[in-house]
Amino acid sequence: MFPDFSHRLAPALRCALLLCMASAAQAPAVEDETLPNVILVMADDQGWGDVGFHGHPHLRTPEMDRMAREGLRFERFYAAASVCSPTRASVMTGRHPNRLGCFSWGHSLRPQEQTLAEILRGAGYRTGHFGKWHLGSVQSGSPVSPGASGFDEWVSAPNFYDNDPILSRNGRAIQTRGESSMVTVDHAIDFMKSCVVNESRFFAVVWFGSPHLPHRALPEDRSNYSELPDDQQHFFGEITAMDRALGKLRRALDAMDISRNSLVWYCSDNGALPKHGSSGGFRGHKGQVFEGGLLVPSMIVWPSVITNPRVVHGRANTSDIFPTLAEIAGVSDLIRNPLDGVSLAGVVNGEDFQQRPGPMGFWNFPERGIRTPSHEWMSDLLEAQSSGYEPMDPSRIRPDAASLTRQWPVDYARGHSAFISDNWKIHRIQNGSEDTVEWQLFDLSSDPGETTNLIGSKATDPELISRLSIGLAQWQSSVIRSLNGMDYSDAAETRRN
Numbered sequence: 013m014f015p016d017f018s019h020r021l022a023p024a025l026r027c028a029l030l031l032c033m034a035s036a037a038q039a040p041a042v043e044d045e046t047l048p049n050v051i052l053v054m055a056d057d058q059g060w061g062d063v064g065f066h067g068h069p070h071l072r073t074p075e076m077d078r079m080a081r082e083g084l085r086f087e088r089f090y091a092a093a094s095v096c097s098p099t100r101a102s103v104m105t106g107r108h109p110n111r112l113g114c115f116s117w118g119h120s121l122r123p124q125e126q127t128l129a130e131i132l133r134g135a136g137y138r139t140g141h142f143g144k145w146h147l148g149s150v151q152s153g154s155p156v157s158p159g160a161s162g163f164d165e166w167v168s169a170p171n172f173y174d175n176d177p178i179l180s181r182n183g184r185a186i187q188t189r190g191e192s193s194m195v196t197v198d199h200a201i202d203f204m205k206s207c208v209v210n211e212s213r214f215f216a217v218v219w220f221g222s223p224h225l226p227h228r229a230l231p232e233d234r235s236n237y238s239e240l241p242d243d244q245q246h247f248f249g250e251i252t253a254m255d256r257a258l259g260k261l262r263r264a265l266d267a268m269d270i271s272r273n274s275l276v277w278y279c280s281d282n283g284a285l286p287k288h289g290s291s292g293g294f295r296g297h298k299g300q301v302f303e304g305g306l307l308v309p310s311m312i313v314w315p316s317v318i319t320n321p322r323v324v325h326g327r328a329n330t331s332d333i334f335p336t337l338a339e340i341a342g343v344s345d346l347i348r349n350p351l352d353g354v355s356l357a358g359v360v361n362g363e364d365f366q367q368r369p370g371p372m373g374f375w376n377f378p379e380r381g382i383r384t385p386s387h388e389w390m391s392d393l394l395e396a397q398s399s400g401y402e403p404m405d406p407s408r409i410r411p412d413a414a415s416l417t418r419q420w421p422v423d424y425a426r427g428h429s430a431f432i433s434d435n436w437k438i439h440r441i442q443n444g445s446e447d448t449v450e451w452q453l454f455d456l457s458s459d460p461g462e463t464t465n466l467i468g469s470k471a472t473d474p475e476l477i478s479r480l481s482i483g484l485a486q487w488q489s490s491v492i493r494s495l496n497g498m499d500y501s502d503a504a505e506t507r508r509n
Contacts, residue, residue, distance in 0.1 A: 047135065047341055048314060049204070049274040050215045051261070052103065052333065055254055056096060056144055056172050056224040059284020060307040061292030062251060068290055071248050072236050075259035076309065079278060081321060083313035084360065088327045091282045092352070094298060094305035094376060096172075097146045099281040099330050100219070104128050104147065104161065106334025106351040110377050111494035118171070118382030120148035123155045123414045124500045126348055128334050129162030129215060135341035138212040140203040141166040143196040143219040144173065146384065148410050151393065152183025153402065156413045159183065163217075167199040170408070171386040172224035178390035185394035191230055193220045193250075193257035201264045208268050218261065221386075223250040225285070247288040262313075272316040275340070275360075279330060280308035295462040301374045301430045301439070302462055317361060326365035327432065329372055332356050349499045350490070371433040373487040378427040378444065416497040422489050431484035437462070438480040453477060 060066060064073040065080040079085075092102030095117045098109030104127045105112060112122045121127070129139040141158040145168040148156025158166035159182060167181045175192050178185055179199075188195045200218045207214040229249025236252055237245045258278070265271035283305040284290055286297040296302025310328070312318065331353030338344045339357040352373070359365040389408055396403045406412070430439045435457035441450040453466040466472045493499075 046273070047213060048316075049207075049213055049265075049270060050132070050137070050337055050341075051200075051265075051274060051276045052215075052217045052219075053258060053261070053276065053278045054100070054103070054144075054217075054219045055251075055278075055280040055308075056219070056221050057282065057285050057289065057298060058223060058251065058254075058280035058309065059289040059291050059297070059304070060294060060309060061290030062223070062280075062284060063309045066290075066292055066309065070237060070240065070244070072252055073255045075255045075262070076278065076311070079258070079262075079276070079311040079313050080309075082315075083311055083318045083321055085321075085323045086310040086312075086328050087323055087325050089279060089308055089310035090306045090327065090329045090372065090374075091280065091308050092330045093374070094282050094300055095381070096144075096224075096281045097381075100145075100147055102329070102331040102353070103333050105349070106331050106338075106347070106353040107349060107494070108331065108352045108373060108375065108491055110375050110491050111350075111352075111499070113495055114147070115377040115379035116381040118146070118384045119379075120156045120410050120413050121161060123160065124497075126346075127162045128337060129158075129217070131162075131334075131338055131343050131346050132215045132341055133162060133164075134346055135343045136213055137215040137341070138207050138210075139163045139165070139215045139217075140200065141168050141217045141219075142200040142203070143167075143217075144169055144171065144221045145219070146171050148413060149408055150180035150183070150390075151402070151409055153404065154409045154411070154413075156410050157183065165203050167196075169221065169386045170389055171384040172221040173386045173390075174221065174226070174228050175230070177221070178387070178394050180390065180393070185390055185397050187394065191233075191253050191257075193222055193254045194260065196220060197257040197261045201261065204264065204270075205268065208270060219281075220254050220257070222254050223247055223285075223288075227288070229253060244288065247285075273314075275312065275314040275317075275337075277310070277312045277333065279310040281330075283307055293461060299376075301376055301428055303456075303460065306374065312360060314360065320362065324359060324365050326359075327368045327372065328356060328359075328365075329353060336360065350494065367434065368432075371431055371483060371487070373429065373431050373484065373491070375429040375488065375491065376427050416500075419496050420492050422492050422496075423485075424492055425485065425488050429484060429488060431480055431487065432456070433480060433483060436476065436480060438477070438484060440481070440484060451477075451481070453480070 065077045091099040093099045097117045098114045101109040101114035141163040150168045227246035229246045233249035233252045234245040237248045282298050291304030294303035296304035335353045335355040339355045426442045428441045437454045439452040451467050454462045
């Protein structure tokens with residue numbers, strides 16, 4: 013097998029090369045008419061409890077509730093990280109985001125990574141991204157734009173966005189009008205319609221900018237909560253607007269007569285906001301690797317396959333989306349990097365799923381986020397392009413996204429990490445430059461709220477603690493090796509020489 017040097021190529025050539033390689037390896041899959049259209053829908057900062065079907069006392073989410081009734085509803089679905097960009101990276105790669113240096117909000121993909129959009133193009137899918145990107149740049153000259161990451165069409169924002177957003181259509185800034193979630197869905201529907209007209213199977217990523225702060229709901233969406241304080245009206249109203257947009261998307265699939273063989277997967281990018289959001293009683297919130305910062309609502313509908321609606325209690329993760337869809341599309345053998353996710357294709361097809369087949373690791377790496385103000389940057393881009401030039405600010409283009417110059421010790425483990433194996437969850441907390449490490453252990457089967465630390469308890473088996481702490485350390489070492497570039501064949505060859 014030849015080494016893969018495709019990440020060094022210009023983005024368009026790189027994408028073309030990957031498509032040709034994938035198509036050659038998986039020609040039969042392209043002809044498989046049973047493969048579904050795939051739509052991934054993601055909220056921005058919607059906690060586990062921020063839905064009607066989890067018993068929220070005020071929120072009205074009839075479309076999300078309908079999805080939960082009609083398909084698979086995951087009761088223990090985890091974001092791979094407790095903030096936005098890293099979780100989105102996990103969806104795109106199937107890997108923990110620290111493996112590719114996407115440590116916190118505003119960090120980007122690496123061009124060396126294989127993305128879900130690229131691999132599904134190998135199965136004959138036409139690919140589109142709509143809404144919040146937050147994995148690099150939305151300018152056409154960037155190595156980490158949606159277009160350079162496998163998407164044929166994109167109408168995207170560099171970060172969260174509000175009503176009447178300025179978005180980037182394939183690198184060209186456009187002024188749009190309307191409620192932010194509905195604007196996003198309208199562009200996605202236009203893409204789907206064009207695919208249907210051209211008889212193309214499609215993969216559409218629809219990432220809302222709500223309910224991220226600031227909360228600015230329309231009067232019609234606030235009216236459902238008129239008895240509540242204004243700040244809650246706006247927060248709940250944004251979620252209600254997302255719900256309306258989700259309903260419009262699903263009705264559009266019906267109108268195009270493609271809903272039966274369309275897989276729609278909904279989730280959020282991290283746990284609840286600390287002030288307005290609901291963790292459903294789980295400990296913690298956005299930014300923390302306790303359950304409340306990681307657990308999110310998640311549902312799948314695929315009417316032609318998921319004919320028996322059910323609730324899934326086994327633990328799943330946003331990193332599982334990549335291998336699940338790769339298996340469904342018949343392109344698992346094209347995956348070239350080690351994954352943290354596991355395929356849930358069997359679960360989608362009706363298999364029982366009470367216990368995850370392997371552990372899950374989480375790690376808040378001690379690196380700061382990167383400022384990416386969507387409205388400011390898109391306003392600048394619109395003005396510049398209207399005047400006939402393309403701004404090339406490196407902080408917005410990310411020309412050095414592929415850099416592997418910074419190397420980390422293989423035993424580096426600072427920050428707050430956690431490891432879930434079966435029903436046990438162990439935390440390792442090492443803040444800043446401190447040498448002191450705090451350990452916490454919880455039995456999630458009897459203590460899902462992580463209230464009773466079992467470290468030091470006479471009833472706790474020392475061998476259990478040893479097994480979990482060693483497993484966490486081994487996983488973190490593997491993450492560091494990936495972070496240092498050892499998963500990329502040419503990087504490994506460079507190191508050997």
